[in-house]
Every structure is written in C-alpha cells, then in structure tokens.
Amino acid sequence: MKEIVNVETIVRVPKWTVKKWKINFTLGNLFLYLSIFIVLFFIACALFPKWIAPFSPTYMNTELILSKPSVKHLFGTDYFGRDVFSLVIYGSRDSLIIGVTSVLIGGILGGSIGALAGYIGGIVDLVLMRVIDILMTIPGILLALAIAAALGPSLLNIVLAVVASAIPGYARVMRGQMMSIKKRKFVDASRSIGTSSWKIFFWHILPNFWSPLFVMGTIGLGTSILIGSGLSFLGLGTIKEIPDWGALLSQGRGYLTVAWWISSFPGLAITLFVLSINIIGDKLRDTFDPKANKVR
Numbered sequence: 321m322k323e324i325v326n327v328e329t330i331v332r333v334p335k336w337t338v339k340k341w342k343i344n345f346t347l348g349n350l351f352l353y354l355s356i357f358i359v360l361f362f363i364a365c366a367l368f369p370k371w372i373a374p375f376s377p378t379y380m381n382t383e384l385i386l387s388k389p390s391v392k393h394l395f396g397t398d399y400f401g402r403d404v405f406s407l408v409i410y411g412s413r414d415s416l417i418i419g420v421t422s423v424l425i426g427g428i429l430g431g432s433i434g435a436l437a438g439y440i441g442g443i444v445d446l447v448l449m450r451v452i453d454i455l456m457t458i459p460g461i462l463l464a465l466a467i468a469a470a471l472g473p474s475l476l477n478i479v480l481a482v483v484a485s486a487i488p489g490y491a492r493v494m495r496g497q498m499m500s501i502k503k504r505k506f507v508d509a510s511r512s513i514g515t516s517s518w519k520i521f522f523w524h525i526l527p528n529f530w531s532p533l534f535v536m537g538t539i540g541l542g543t544s545i546l547i548g549s550g551l552s553f554l555g556l557g558t559i560k561e562i563p564d565w566g567a568l569l570s571q572g573r574g575y576l577t578v579a580w581w582i583s584s585f586p587g588l589a590i591t592l593f594v595l596s597i598n599i600i601g602d603k604l605r606d607t608f609d610p611k612a613n614k615v616r
Contacts, residue, residue, distance in 0.1 A: 355596035373406035396581040414564035418548035422482035430490025438498030460485035539601035542594035
C-alpha cells in the first residue's frame with residue numbers, strides 16, 4: 321500500500337498564520353479598506369499639502385473667478401480665483417488638528433476622571449459624577465458653542481471648546497469600564513497577596529483599560545471634527561488666510577446658486593472623513609469586544 325503523505329505535516333504552516341493574512345473581499349471589508357485609504361489620504365494632505373495641492377492656497381487668478389470644475393481645477397475656483405481643491409487640501413490640517421488634539425486631551429482628561437471615580441469610589445465618585453452629569457445635560461455642540469463664543473475665535477479656543485464637550489462622555493464610559501475591571505478575579509488575587517492599591521491600578525487595571533478608550537477615541541474623532549467645523553462655520557474658528565473646512569463652507573454659502581462647488585467639496589471632504597472614521601471605529605469595536613469574538 322502506498323503511504324499517504326499529509327501535506328500539512330511537511331509544510332507545517334500554522335493555521336493561525338494562514339487565517340491572519342487571508343483577505344476576504346466582502347462588501348464590508350471593501351468599505352473598510354476604502355475608509356482606511358481615505359483617512360490616510362487626508363492625513364497625508366495635512367502633513368504634506370505642498371506635495372499634493374496643485375496650487376498655493378493664496379494664489380489668485382482673477383481671470384478664472386467662479387470657474388466650474390475642470391481638468392485644471394478639479395473642484396473649480398472661488399470668488400477670488402483660488403483653486404478650491406488646493407484650499408480643501410490645505411484646510412485639512414487645521415480640521416485634523418482640532419479633531420486629533422481634542423480627542424487626545426479629552427480622552428486623557430475624561431478617562432482619568434472616570435478611572436479615578438470608578439476606582440476610588442465613595443465621596444470622590446459621587447462628587448465627580450455629579451459634575452459630569454451636570455455637563456451631560458448640556459448638548460455637546462451647545463457647550464462648545466458657549467465656550468468658544470466666550471473665549472473668542474482662535475484655534476486654541478476651538479480645541480478647548482471641543483475638549484470640554486467631549487470630557488463627560490469619556491468620563492462616564494470609563495467609569496463603567498473601571499467598575500467592571502476592578503471586580504475581576506485577578507484584581508482580587510493581587511489584593512489578597514498584599515499588592516498596594518495604586519500598583520494594582522497601574523499594573524493590572526490600566527492595561528485592560530485602554531482598548532475601549534482607544535475605540536471610543538477613534539469614533540469620537542469624527543464627532544470632534546464635526547463640532548470644530550460647525551464652530552468655524554459660525555465664525556468662531558481661526559481667522560487666517562488658509563481657512564479650514566468649516567470656514568470654507570461658510571465662505572461659499574453665499575454662492576450656492578452660482579458656484580455650488582465652493583461649499584460642496586469641503587462638505588464632501590468632511591462627510592467622507594467622518595464616515596470613514598466611523599467605519600474604522602465600528603470595526604475596532606467589533607475586534608476588541610470580547611463578547612462579539614466569543615460569539616464568532
């Protein structure tokens with residue numbers, strides 16, 4: 321009888337390796353890959369605008385004022401003869417700075433408040449959460465609008481306004497996460513052998529604490545950009561010669577009937593970026609959710 325040779329025993333390729341690098345071109349994965357590409361493209365626009373934009377954002381061609389989209393000017397020109405495509409690319413920098421900075425500061429501050437309230441408990445939890453509850457009764461956009469209007473138009477003030485509107489959500493979610501983690505068996509085991517409370521907090525709880533905060537921050541990036549663009553649209557953003565996406569929307573709203581492209585393409589950029597971030601955030605949430613992985 322001929323000996324049957326198993327190919328898997330010769331090659332000895334771990335099954336998890338094959339599964340890890342397998343690409344499934346489903347509709348959901350197609351949207352995910354497209355979203356990643358869009359996000360990376362806008363990040364490249366923010367970091368290297370001179371390499372991507374065909375014109376300077378301050379270059380004015382008075383002979384082509386309010387020109388329609390064409391091969392030379394993909395998004396047309398505005399009322400000064402500036403290339404709208406170049407303005408969208410250069411405007412991505414301030415918009416992404418507002419979003420990323422607000423998420424980082426808001427996530428750190430809000431996560432720290434929620435973690436301390438959930439871990440310490442008692443009067444600290446009561447006081448901090450009552451303050452957070454008061455802030456959560458105010459819609460985020462209204463809170464950011466009030467703070468930005470009080471501080472005045474500038475990039476720093478917009479960041480502070482968006483951070484203030486984002487802190488309550490992070491604090492409330494992270495408090496619930498902390499309340500869940502500190503009741504697990506490995507925490508009780510560490511406490512039973514005499515490990516100090518702060519060592520348990522930094523060495524055992526925090527490593528299990530970052531994944532939901534990371535997922536929430538990814539999804540919150542789109543919300544922060546929307547709020548920042550809304551404040552800029554209302555005239556509370558930075559006053560400079562290179563406007564961000566919200567300011568571009570505001571500048572083009574008076575020309576919608578004669579030059580729709582001035583506002584349409586910055587609005588399309590905001591929509592694509594926020595939608596892409598939400599798709600990536602949903603994928604990360606499914607990946608880090610232990611219940612979802614268990615069901616699969």
